[in-house]
Amino acid sequence: MEKPNFGAEHVFRPATHADRVDALRVLVNALPGRRPVDMELMLAAFELALEGCSRWALAQATREILQGSLGHGFMPSPPELRREIDRIMAPHLAARRREAEAERLYRWPEDDKPCALPAPVGDPGAVARWRAKRDSEKADAAVKAASPPVDPALFGDREARKKRTSADAVSGFLSRQHRRHFHSSEADQESDP
Numbered sequence: 420m421e422k423p424n425f426g427a428e429h430v431f432r433p434a435t436h437a438d439r440v441d442a443l444r445v446l447v448n449a450l451p452g453r454r455p456v457d458m459e460l461m462l463a464a465f466e467l468a469l470e471g472c473s474r475w476a477l478a479q480a481t482r483e484i485l486q487g488s489l490g491h492g493f494m495p496s497p498p499e500l501r502r503e504i505d506r507i508m509a510p511h512l513a514a515r516r517r518e519a520e521a522e523r524l525y526r527w528p529e530d531d532k533p534c535a536l537p538a539p540v541g542d543p544g545a546v547a548r549w550r551a552k553r554d555s556e557k558a559d560a561a562v563k564a565a566s567p568p569v570d571p572a573l574f575g576d577r578e579a580r581k582k583r584t585s586a587d588a589v590s591g592f593l594s595r596q597h598r599r600h601f602h603s604s605e606a607d608q609e610s611d612p
Contacts, residue, residue, distance in 0.1 A: 433472075434472050434473060438474050438477060442477050445481055446494055447494060450492060450494040452493045464497045468497030468498060473504075477504060480500060483507070484503060
């Protein structure tokens, strides 16, 4: 038998009062436990404990409790039932948080900008300026999408490096190596008694 593939909207759909009552009816009738003196008080405690839980998680928790997930065969207390629901929902909530964080991290600032207005009508000069601006924005977006992100602090001297000749690069490398070896030989001399 094939398991249905539930989407996030199904997993996070809030449980109604009728869903909560049905789950409690199943648990109370299926599992032994203390019979409360005040049934209204017991229902109010469970309503409070199940506040904000999803319909799917409540049904799944009821199923797993009946299959022995609590380690005992008695009617769960309100906090036990809520802990079981929270345990079941933990991976789904973590996935939702990861998706939101990925959306936040990989969102371009341009995504929040309003879309371009439609082309002006009537004035050929305005239409030409609009098209030129739109084409330059498209070209800029294509270049940005194709290039890796550049950290300006890491490559602050990028333009100066572009103008260097190979001889400048070699002499800079040699001077850095000389400074490195000079400092390391001084440190060796200081550490020797």
